[in-house]
Amino acid sequence: MKTSWKDLPPVPTSQEFLDVVLSRTQRRLPTQIRAGFKISRIRKLDTDKDLLNTLYDADHFRIALGQLSTAKHLIETVSRDYVRLLKYAQSLFQCKQLKRAALGRMATITRRLKDPLLYLEQVRQHLGRLPSIDPNTRTLLICGYPNVGKSSFLRSVTRADVDVQPYAFTTKSLFVGHFDYKYLRFQAVDTPGILDHPLEEMNTIEMQSITAIAHLRSAILYFMDLSEQCGYSVDAQIRLFQSIKPLFTNKLVFIVVNKIDIMRPEDLDIEAKGMLQEVLNSGDVELLQLSCTTSEGVMAVRNAACERLIADRVAQKLKAGTSSSGAINSRLGDLLNRIHVARPMDGLQREVFVPDAVKERNKYDRKDPERPKLERDIEEEEGGAGVYNIDLRKNYILDNDNWRHDKIPEIFDGKNVYDFIDPDIEAKLAALEEEEEQLQADGFYRSDESSEDEEDADIRAKAELIREKRQLIQNEAKMKKSLKNRAVIPRKATTKKLSDMKSHLKSLGLNTASTSARARSQSRGRKMVSIHSNREGNAMDMDSPLGSPPEAPLRAEGRTRSQSNRREDGVTATGARSKAEKLAKLGQKRMNRMARQGEADRHTTAALPKHLVSTIFLPPSLGLISQSHSFLANEGWVRLNDGEV
Template sequence: MSTSGLKAIAPVPKASDFLDIVLSKTQRKTPTVIHKNFKISRIRNFYMRKVKFTQDSFDEKLGAILEEFPIIDDLHPFLSSLLNVLYDKNHYKLALGQLRTARHLIDQVAKDYVRLLKFGDSLYRCKQLKRAALGRMATIMKRQNEALEFLEEVRKHMSRLPAIDPTARTLLICGYPNVGKSSFLNKVTRADVDVQPYAFTTKSLFVGHLDHRYMRWQVIDTPGILDHPLEEMNNIEMQSITALAHLKACVLYFMDLSEQCGYSVEAQCKLFNAIKPLFANKPTVLVLNKADVARLEDLEPERRAMVEEIINSEGVRHVQCSCYSDEGVMIVKTTACDALLEHRVDTKLKGNKVNAILNRLHVAQPKPRDEVVRTPCIPEAVKERKKYDKTDPERRKLERDVEAEEGGAGVYNINLRKNYLLADEEWKNDVIPEIMDGKNVADFIDPDILEKLDALEREEEKLEAEGFYESGSDMYDSDDERDAVAAKYALKKKIVSQGTKKAMKNRALLPRTAGLRTLSELTTDMTKAGLDPSRIQERAEILAKVAGAKRKRQREEDAEMDVDEDAEMGDEGEWMDVDGEETPKLKRAKDNSGAVITKNARHPRTNRQLAGMRDEAQASKAVKLRNLGQRERNMQARAGESDRAIKTKMPKHLFAGKRKMGKTDRR
């Protein structure tokens, strides 16, 4: 767990606010109306529900606090020690223990009073038992006011802690106050730590992040440490000691050889030797800061010997830098990161897990097959890539050099055609570099095509004006022939259009010729296939008889309906014979082509729109009254009687909770 997980803890209310939250929730979420004429069992259940709900509310709130605050013994050793330095581990545990005890006492009080309420014999006694139960719970919570306030202060301080991950790759900066630790952190990371020319400007841990070898690193700036016993160190110094003791990091010990920090070189060397046991199993880099003022070579022999003694220690590297002039700052960062990576690799190789991997690896070594010496060969292209120096005139010209010559980023546009592999180098920058059959298409485009087209159009207009095309009007001998040709082309166009996808959408799945088979062909094919066609033959004969009878009856009806040449129309629309007799069932006649023509169509005897009405006047009046009745509803867009939609799914008076003191006209 990192310190970032401590920032999500919810605020802890005071005891008075705690009671207001719980008791108001009980009043809102439980019934509030009780009468003395209720059954005693209902009265008991009413007040037992109050007590149990209050107990659950206290249990829920206290349980949330106890779960969100971390248990110190379960944290990472660094975080556990840091919380112990900042808040006193014993006081922190005592506060959480008091809340845990209070929750247990509240549960016991609720349990006891619920047992008493089961035997309440009146409304008054049940009410007093409920009142006593809630009062004892409130008294228990009031006694936890100091523990709640302490936990709230701890929560506020935790939310301001930097997000330190104990398992991440870490660079740890330490040393005397005012030696340039915060300045280095501002240089190599995006952090913004306050830098002042006096001691103990940094009073807590600060974290910054940097990228090295495509990996994220965290850099921790610790407060300054003075050279005195551990028992005499204050909370500010103990934060540094805690980080040095528990974080697996690369330690950067800063020294100021110019003594501008206010502490001598001897004191700084003595502090290094005092805290050196904390550097065990950690890569250490001795950073000689403020090299622009004083360097190691400029020191007196005695002081220089003391510093070199530290440098010659096992596992200690040294770098001289200056945060003021940026000299060696990046070297310090690279040296520290590489030292930590090497240390991590060595630690893994010394462990037992690496054996399981090494057992599965095999490095093949080539065996000599002759006496020829084969030395390593580096291709010339690779050598050219390695040899890149801006001052070398013979270096290979790169794309960024061309970009700089052409105006830089935002102005230069790379030419993607220069790498085309074409037969002729001049084809690369053609307007249309399309190649077909090894030839450039642009070579076959006539540049004068538009002018030639205009000349052709002028020539056509001239021929048309001179009457060159008028002889074509005598192509057809008559209008009938011209119409026949036009109909032929229209039919051809229709056939072509029927072949489109849209026209073929509703076509028959089977061809029309599939059904044009005789009975003999069908029986022959079925017999060859080994099937019995007798039932199909019987059915075909029956259908043929029915179809013949139907055609005979149709011919008789058509004969009856044929119009005699002597027939004529009567005065009342009936067909009459010349002798004055009515022709029976005469409805249709035929023209010369045989098409049926309806002479007197049969109309309905009554108008259905007037059904139930005396006459048309009464029907029109009914329509007017209907429209008049619907006018207001249509204007207001109201639903009619047939609309069964329920517009309000949740009526407010049923779902808004209990009524408060005030007006009751809403129901």
């Protein structure tokens, strides 16, 4: 059967064919294909381009991407050619063969990209391990010779997990750490060590530092080791600073002297000190000192660099908001109009006043034996946290020290208790106690027990009846709540005994003689109707099933329903019924928890019972076919199901 090309599904586009190729070949090269297309879309930022040229061979990278682009063009050409062939195919089988041939050619083209895709996958994995550096945020860039303490400083001010070892070139790539200063987020970048030789002779590790210094907008912290334990002299470190100084243009530069616990700038010889002073006087360079071993000056260096960086960024923004003539543009003007600095109305400058007691107070020294004892020291002496409880009242200033732990309220009914204390309250309390003792001795508080009158007894009896009635109502409500999932008998079908009605009316104080007589006269009983009387009329009025005698509706009409309580049938006592219900719930609890099948659940032993699905084929020669199945006999077979022909 031939199929017209109009009956075929819509012809796929070249992009859809390309997606098919990628999905068919991802078993062989799943990650490499994704790597190539991801890397081809990398944003060409200056920092990324230079870092990419530094870490990898740029020519090799371009060749790999070129081969990938050529393969993509060839696959699109193949798909375009075979789409034309599909339009003029004669049958669906021919379309499938063309599709198979196109996918084979595309897979062959993709298979030839094995080596370029493996290289691009390695590049992608290495790029994924590089740190994420934000070029627009506030940045501190740490550089210098190897083993001068750059990584130690980064670990001291941030949470970056940098490897610190006592040998050179421990850091082989860029590391980034973050910290907060004055509610602002800063990032610190640790660079590998740099040696003093031309850029053409620097290796890949050193070129990473040069790239970061050249492109990142940051404050430069150039670390120096004056003790020369890093293996390089002070003269060599100063020459390295002079050689990379052109990269510090338009940036804040700090010379940070590390390891001051061993050697300070004041301890240098005259020649080294002069060289260092010449570097500091040559430009806007600030000298900072610290020791990562003893943590001396670490936070001071960080805070000083952050303060200068914040001030410099604010100055640059102000400069960008003004024209060459000094006029403020609209954006900066709107910002300055929203800022208001409150000043004294009289124009006087009021200096900060610090009390002399605060000025004379000595700094707290833990090793000083005459230091004031703090609560922390008392806590350690008394057993530590969880054992010692601070006494907040021991420093109360009162007239009597014994009043500190008195259990009296300070505020009562929204008023200060101390404002209402009578100064003669002690004398008045003593006089009141003497008066009470005298009244008790005279027998003033003695009184005979008053006998209960009839009215009080009646009220007490009625209250007891009300309590019992309330308890019965509560119990009945609890039972109804427990039976809420069971079938409820309609109110019309429930029966009320005449004795219950009489007892209820008597409890209300009503006479029940006439009421009970009227109820007996109106109660329905079994009608005494003759079978032969009005047989024809009854037979005409009521429809009876076929085969039933005409007097059956009369018997059904006169028969009363018998009501029974299913909860009380077969149980002699209320306690036994409650115990049986509790045991039934406990027995069902395990099956409910495990979601197992219970006794009440429907169960079929076999999914397909044999007597419902079995079929017996008999030839018509056996003579077991009835007349109604003669049309099946003509075909030569018959089905027997459930023993019926």
